[in-house]
Amino acid sequence: MPATIRAAAPADVGAMHALMYELAEFEKLTHLFVGTPEGLADALFGARPAAEALVAEEAGKIVGYALFFHNYSTFLGRRGLYLEDLYVQPSQRGTGLGTAMLRALAAIAVERQCGRFEWTVLDWNQPAISFYEKMGATVLPEWRVVRVAGEALERLATPAEQPA
Amino acid sequence: MPATIRAAAPADVGAMHALMYELAEFEKLTHLFVGTPEGLADALFGARPAAEALVAEEAGKIVGYALFFHNYSTFLGRRGLYLEDLYVQPSQRGTGLGTAMLRALAAIAVERQCGRFEWTVLDWNQPAISFYEKMGATVLPEWRVVRVAGEALERLATPAEQPA
Numbered sequence: 263m264p265a266t267i268r269a270a271a272p273a274d275v276g277a278m279h280a281l282m283y284e285l286a287e288f289e290k291l292t293h294l295f296v297g298t299p300e301g302l303a304d305a306l307f308g309a310r311p312a313a314e315a316l317v318a319e320e321a322g323k324i325v326g327y328a329l330f331f332h333n334y335s336t337f338l339g340r341r342g343l344y345l346e347d348l349y350v351q352p353s354q355r356g357t358g359l360g361t362a363m364l365r366a367l368a369a370i371a372v373e374r375q376c377g378r379f380e381w382t383v384l385d386w387n388q389p390a391i392s393f394y395e396k397m398g399a400t401v402l403p404e405w406r407v408v409r410v411a412g413e414a415l416e417r418l419a420t421p422a423e424q425p426a
Numbered sequence: 427m428p429a430t431i432r433a434a435a436p437a438d439v440g441a442m443h444a445l446m447y448e449l450a451e452f453e454k455l456t457h458l459f460v461g462t463p464e465g466l467a468d469a470l471f472g473a474r475p476a477a478e479a480l481v482a483e484e485a486g487k488i489v490g491y492a493l494f495f496h497n498y499s500t501f502l503g504r505r506g507l508y509l510e511d512l513y514v515q516p517s518q519r520g521t522g523l524g525t526a527m528l529r530a531l532a533a534i535a536v537e538r539q540c541g542r543f544e545w546t547v548l549d550w551n552q553p554a555i556s557f558y559e560k561m562g563a564t565v566l567p568e569w570r571v572v573r574v575a576g577e578a579l580e581r582l583a584t585p586a587e588q589p590a
Binding site: 282285286291294295296297298301302305312313329331332333334335336337338339340341344346347364365368369371372373377378379380381382383384385386391394397398399400401402403404405406407408409410411414415416417418419421 | 446449450455458459460461462465466469476477493495496497498499500501502503504505508510511528529532533535536537541542543544545546547548549550555558561562563564565566567568569570571572573574575578579580581582583585
């Protein structure tokens with residue numbers, strides 16, 4: 263039986279958090295993974311949700327998830343749909359589940375009149391890039407992500423010293 | 427007198443929209459600019475805001491703006507602050523206004539306990555990259571933005587044909 267894709271529910275948070283850790287392991291980034299199930303529950307189902315999610319369920323087990331939120335383009339004057347994470351367990355790969363989840367997200371984007379559906383990919387991940395391009399996606403060659411975090415963010419937030 | 431940085435108000439929408447068009451001209455992308463003042467007003471001040479903005483005002487005139495929204499990192503389990511647009515009119519450049527706006531945004535990010543403050547830059551814009559790096563920002567070399575829009579998005583959203 264193929265997996266069913268549906269909106270995440272509060273009862274899915276534990277399973278989703280476990281899959282997020284699996285994704286961090288796959289990316290060899292567990293040392294950067296500090297998210298908790300409680301934080302995830304609050305982000306998805308708290309008073310001010312920061313994100314939404316789809317899950318893929320097979321035989322009562324959560325085998326994949328997609329976490330997304332909206333961005334906004336001043337050029338388009340419209341919201342976009344931004345996919346933060348897409349993860350499918352190794353046992354489910356090659357079943358078309360990843361494609362089905364991307365299609366489900368595209369349908370949400372169209373239904374909500376979003377101008378764009380976007381995510382990021384590592385430039386060395388050619389199999390993923392080819393897969394996305396086959397689906398009609400474009401990889402933007404020129405844009406780079408700029409990030410300020412941790413102590414650098416604290417410093418930037420501190421008012422500049424005034425000249426004496 | 428240096429410009430004052432403050433939260434945007436509904437009365438600023440017309441001036442902000444004009445600056446957005448100036449930014450599109452600077453980027454030689456006016457053919458892609460389809461946003462309207464009405465759409466911007468709804469995005470910033472409607473029932474379900476999609477973004478927030480700061481403006482820089484000098485002698486009663488809006489001379490710059492920053493438009494931002496929140497993203498979310500499952501790794502950090504926290505929201506981030508994402509800067510979509512930062513624009514300062516040519517007449518105001520070199521006054522430190524851009525830096526002051528980035529500092530004001532960083533302060534908002536810290537106050538809201540955001541894990542990151544992020545934006546994007548064109549890889550050939552070395553003056554901007556050097557400026558950001560001097561402020562403590564890191565340019566992520568490996569990530570590329572993937573985008574599906576227009577007809578490709580409509581196609582992706584359409585259920586795949588079933589085998590006969």
